[in-house]
Amino acid sequence: MDKSNIFKIGLDIGGTAVKAGAADGNGKILAKASIETGAQRPYMAIFRDVAAVARRVAADAGIPWDNVSGVGVGVPGTVNSAAGEVVYANNLPFRNAPIGSELFKILGKPIQIENDANAAGYGEYLFGAGRKYSSSLFVTLGTGVGGGIVVDGKIFSGFKSAGAEIGHMVIAHGGAPCTCGQRGCFEAYASVTGLARLTAETAAKYPDSLLAELVAERRKVGKDAGGKTAFDAAAGGDKAGAEVVGTYIEYLADGIVSVVNLIRPQAVIIGGGVSAQGETLLAPLRKSCYAKVYGGTDYAPFDILTAQLGNDAGLLGAAFL
Ligand SMILES: [Zn+2]
Known part of the structure; x- marks a missing residue:
């Protein structure tokens, strides 16, 4: 219509x-x-x-x-x-x-309000990467990790909309500190902040690597390791860079698989800064998630895709609440 x-x-x-x-x-x-x-x-x-x-x-x-x-x-x-x-x-x-x-x-x-990650997830569900599906999980990988869950066409956010905080699922007992005060949250590992921390730690472990060189170059201009540094090193054939990317993807897969086991969406949509890596990120992520998910993927397969709408997802999702 x-x-x-x-x-x-x-x-x-x-x-x-x-x-x-x-x-x-x-x-x-x-x-x-x-x-x-x-x-x-x-x-x-x-x-x-x-x-x-x-x-x-x-x-x-x-x-x-x-x-x-x-x-x-x-x-x-x-x-x-x-x-x-x-x-x-x-x-x-x-x-x-x-x-x-x-x-x-x-x-x-009439005014409708919603958590921004839920709104963006709803935007992707309605008009973006999720439009073919009735249930989807949107994961945004930025400074933090946001989640937008749509089940049977409705945003799922729990009692008084206080839930669906997928960034704060604990994936490592006693692990890295999170901004929320807990330790070992998904966000502490899968956010750009978590990726940058892992990059800096690994660069220090391999001082002769391209990874260490790229981190040193960034520090010269007053920055620290970023969300792209390890991917750039890995693309240049660097083992230390590949190690960071591989470890990061395993953390990301652990968190995603935990949510998939709970809600079993038809699609997982990855947005935020790290999603700019496209298939470099998604191909190994699919492999890991499909291997780790409960019961395998024959009975209830799910797709893993990059978000399509960028910032427009949040605007459209909000507009159509
Ligand atoms: Zn947390």
Whole structure:
């Protein structure tokens, strides 16, 4: 059905930027904008700017505000979707912040809010790599590890939307410290931060390797090992680089397989910075996941794919909540 005469606004509030998109009912983005969050300010000041950028993208897309059917918002942290409240957000001054009711007062439209990774997972499910499937797991590998679970077409986020925090499953008892205070979380190993730590440790172990050389070059310009360093070394035929990539993929597979064993999606969609490695990452990841998953893959096979929508996933997922 053609839904090009239905209009929705999606917003993605991050620690540094607020992104906004106006989309038609077919999931086509008609206009986008981005503003600075100004996260040090009280939340009401941020909400007013968020409302203003929502109206601005509608105007940029040539949509009269009266024709907007709804506004969706993705926010990092714990979001009580039913109450329209951000309970807690790590990089934002939101503590029990009533974003739903406040934006409704300013914008006069139904407001839906959701955790940002759930929104992005929903966007990929609706319009991206997950659109062929009814159940999918979206895993984003960035500074942290986010997860968006869709089961039978619905976002699964648990009691008061406090669940689906796949980054904080413990995969190594007493392991590396995580930003959440626990040790051994999936995020502490599978995030870019975890990959960079493993890269730096391995470079120190093999001082004559290309890996060590690449890390040293980065340190000269004031950076440390990054999420690409080990992949670059491995591509140059370096054993130390290949060791890091191999170990990283095993950690990633352990976490993914744990979630797959629990929810058995039809597809696992990998997004975030590390997913730019494409098949270099995915081919060995598939091999490892398919070997590790409970019961094998004959009865209930699942695909592992890269995300297709980039930042638009969060905007579209929010718009269509
Ligand atoms: Zn954690």
